[in-house]
Amino acid sequence: MADLKSLEHPTLKVPYEILNKKFRTAQKSLDREASHVQQAARELESTISGGNVRARDITSLLGGMVEKLQVLKRKAEESISEELAASNVCKRRLEHLKERETLTSAGTVSQGAVNQWKRKRLDRMMVEYFLRNGYYNAAITLAEKSDIKDLTNIEIFLTSREIEKSLANHETSKCLIWCHDNKSKLRKLKSNMEFNLRIQEFVELIRSERRMDAIKHARKHFPSFEDEHLDTIQRVMALLAFPIGTEIKPYKALFDETRWDTLIEQFRQENYRLFQLASQSVFTVALQAGLSALKTPYPLMHFTCVFLY
Incomplete structure (x- = not known):
């Protein structure tokens, strides 16, 4: 065990x-x-x-x-x-x-039943691996075919996918709702997800030349983060004095579109932490352990099957 x-x-x-x-x-x-x-x-x-x-x-x-x-x-x-x-x-x-445990501790062990349990376990690991890597249809199909949907976390990843899609479309509303719904847990985890979202909203207002709206946004949302992020807030507020195409490094980085990708990755990791999921899938961990334990140059999947079975 x-x-x-x-x-x-x-x-x-x-x-x-x-x-x-x-x-x-x-x-x-x-x-x-x-x-x-x-x-x-x-x-x-x-x-x-x-x-x-x-x-x-x-x-x-x-x-x-x-x-x-x-x-x-x-x-x-x-x-x-x-x-x-x-x-x-x-x-x-x-x-x-x-x-x-029941199968292995019984007086007469049915190898077929044990193998069936191990196959189901491997399928669960594969479903999680597919979900983490964005192969949602493959994960759902495998879960339904193996009748293990209740044993997987598909719903969590599907919800996560919707939020990631909205962030990829430069929308913050769904992620902010997620932050609000999990506010107490995120506070315990000392997450700054909501703060980074508010900063991005501020940046986008400046990018669209709505500087007065950006000031109103800052007055409404930034005060609650002053105790921990005052330096960052001061640096972000300085964007009001710079054009969008500025080449000055600290401010040029704030206008970088890749910040949305950073937000997506941060949300993904925060979601893992929220549900106490490891940053790596169980399948990946099992595979790495199998590769470390075995020295024979068998194909990749054979390593996995040997370790799991």
Whole structure:
């Protein structure tokens, strides 16, 4: 089980992080709806205690309270359903990993069953490798053919792909929404993703000769980053005094279009960190370990199969 513990950490950690996120989101949502119900109850109580109450006023207040209770009930049911789905994914993955131990510790080991489990494991590794390298259709096809979709992180990578596409199109809105949705976790990771996005928005406003809008943008968004990034903010603000085609190095680099590629790569790495995914795929790590352990000059895939099997 040693190799399972070292290589399969993301297999369980990712769905756990998703479950944890859904729980925290649901808690905030339900707390908000519960406060609305409490407010409606206070309004009803205040109206009743005020005297000279008309029946239609009470009916209206009761109707509003019932509506808020229905919203609370609906959101609670949706949250429970989502959390159960996420917990079931955790359970299925845990059962899949425990299956290996069950097969090898049994009195009579079925080599066919063990090989089938190893093949499924290799397919999972290949799916992740395909996803990390942008072969999404191949990853989805393999996952469906091998019936391992619940054992992979396809949804995370598909969401990541949409954000990367938007950044490639010089759009920041989707990535900023992602930053907002994961604000607390990113703060713990000391991520500067949102700050870099705000800088890029500032640069693009200057590039389009909207310098007054750039100043308004800076006043709105930069103050919250002053404590940690004051020097960078001061350097960026100096762009207001330079033409777009400036050759002065610190400012020329800020106008460089390749900054968008840097943002895409940063988002990719931050997303890995968010879900505690390694910077390299498990397949790559397994392959490198196999190449290090074996000295015979067999083909590349043979090394992998020997190591995994």
